[in-house]
Amino acid sequence: SAVISQKPSRDICQRGTSLTIQCQVDSQVTMMFWYRQQPGQSLTLIATANQGSEATYESGFVIDKFPISRPNLTFSTLTVSNMSPEDSSIYLCSVVRQEGTQYFGPGTRLLVL
């Protein structure tokens, strides 16, 4: 498995502000992802966090809104920029182990007022 931590675990933010979420893994991983889970919904992939290069974004998600950093193989950040109430969600990072299984962090619950 994998030990994955996220900070903060939850936050309440004002619209128009930005929040940076951190994801730390206990060992080096190649593949790291960021997901969003809107209230009552399933998980949607935001982007793949690539080490040493720009993140790869899925349709409907753009770098200006969700900038991602991946400075090394154990750490990544996701910023939710210029927030609106529609950004209220749980944000989860995940990693893929060599055997192909994807493990998730505990998530960050974001409420935008």
Place this chain on the structure above:
Amino acid sequence: AQTVTQSQPEMSVQEAETVTLSCTYDTSESDYYLFWYKQPPSRQMILVIRQEAYKQQNATENRFSVNFQKAAKSFSLKISDSQLGDAAMYFCAGGNKLVFGAGTILRVKS
């Protein structure tokens, strides 16, 4: 998988009984993984079981087993001897970049 479909929004099972959650998928990938995840109220995503598509043998993890029908693109989860702690949202997911189904809420009655 490009699409993953869970057609049961909610299921109920009596404690100690068996329940099956359905999942179908569509993919153009030749080699892929399929997973079932459990999400309790804490929102933590917990891996329940995984299946490699190239393996014909159905995966089993204690009380959890799958019925993987590759030709039919079906991947159902069977929970035997259901326990109160099994109550949660269950997500089916697949593909090399995971695509998730809409989820099935499982309620366990005592």
